[in-house]
Amino acid sequence: MMQRKLALVVGIGALTFLLMLRWEHVITLVNLMSSKRPSAEPELRKGTITPIPGSRHLMVSAFKDHRLGGAIRVISIICKQERQPLYCVLCANANARADAMADGALNQCAFSPAKVDMHSESFGFPFVTSDVLCMSPALQQATHVSITANQNANLTFLTIQNREVKESFKYNFTVCISNLFQEYNNALQFAQTMEVYKLIGVQRVVIYNTSCGPDVEKILKYYRKEGMLEVVPWPIDKFLPPSTGWKYDLHHGDMHYYGQLTTLNECIYRYMYQSKYLLLNDIDEIIMPYNHANLENLMGTLQQQHPNVGVFSIENHIFPDTQFDDSGRIRLPQWSSVPGVNNLEHVYREPDRKHVFNPTKLLISPRSVQQTSVHSTLKQFGLFFNVPFDVCRIIYVRVPLQRQLSKDQLFVDKKLWEFEELLISSIDRALKESGML
Incomplete structure (x- = not known):
């Protein structure tokens, strides 16, 4: 139908x-x-x-x-x-x-x-x-x-x-990461995110790279050699003075966020006939199923319930990087010399704010989309569905948005700990083979 x-x-x-x-x-x-x-x-x-x-x-x-x-x-x-x-x-x-x-x-x-x-x-x-x-x-x-x-x-x-239409795809799930810029060097969080995505069923990650730091460069080289990562050079700063922010009045420059919207749209068409689904989000965000073991099971359920939907909107939830697990259980000494955020230490989640828009990111069938923005599509074929946050949500470790909240006003969310045994060993291997440990 x-x-x-x-x-x-x-x-x-x-x-x-x-x-x-x-x-x-x-x-x-x-x-x-x-x-x-x-x-x-x-x-x-x-x-x-x-x-x-x-x-x-x-x-x-x-x-x-x-x-x-x-x-x-x-x-x-x-x-x-x-x-x-x-x-x-x-x-x-x-x-x-x-x-x-x-x-x-x-x-x-x-x-x-x-x-x-x-x-x-x-x-x-x-x-x-x-x-x-x-x-x-x-x-x-x-x-x-x-x-x-x-x-x-x-x-x-x-x-x-894309001169030929394809009915079968090399990948089931591909993540499109819009931009790395300003010598981005958050190596630990990068490796953790890549390893989490492996465990939940992502086979491919695409990154548009303007500039990154030396440690992230090592991580990129490792995942490219492994075959999971495609790095697309994105020297937009050689052609335009790009903005480092999202709003012209505040951040100036000729183009929004180093051309973030261009790279997201480019990725949709680049993988139109390579991947069944695309996840459009940033490297410090993890689109995580909460009621299913992996993305394949999640999308099997969602597509069965919503067969005419090609765009699924996923809520973003903030895990403040100022709040840490009190036990120190996953503050591992071997990671102390690796620059970046340890996602596994941050298990406290901010509550939704009433009357404030909660940003979303997208999980799409690329063949259903003509144009996209960051948080929603602009032109599409088929329908759009907001996925309930208890079914799937984004784990986003970053500076807090609600600084006034104390730790006991936050929610404990240890979803990533469900992968602890496999995740820690795979992160260690990636850091060792990339030369970080």
């Missing part, structure tokens, strides 16, 4: 997109195709962020969206003050094979007008996560795309990903 409804919604979305190509755009397309070709030998993108010629905009990655009739969606960063027309250059390489690109052998190129869909959430910053949408009826078999505001510029091409 869910698949039939989703197919109907996707069909309507595809028809809507095709209608976006108004008649005057079709005339422009014909004129461009008859008179323009890339002006120089095509160049394939080498980094993860690429300037769009003739503008201050940036393009990140490109994906075929089968839900929109095969439109090419280029995840981009658009300056809201610049609204000049953008153009797509869609190309197929000679043999439609990636290895043919080694010689720059792009041909069969077609120009078409681009449609810019700026996301509705930017937190007031001048640069906003956007989708640049391309559709050229003349070239449905495109393998590469470039976006430009200057039709005579030298072009850099992105490989179009």
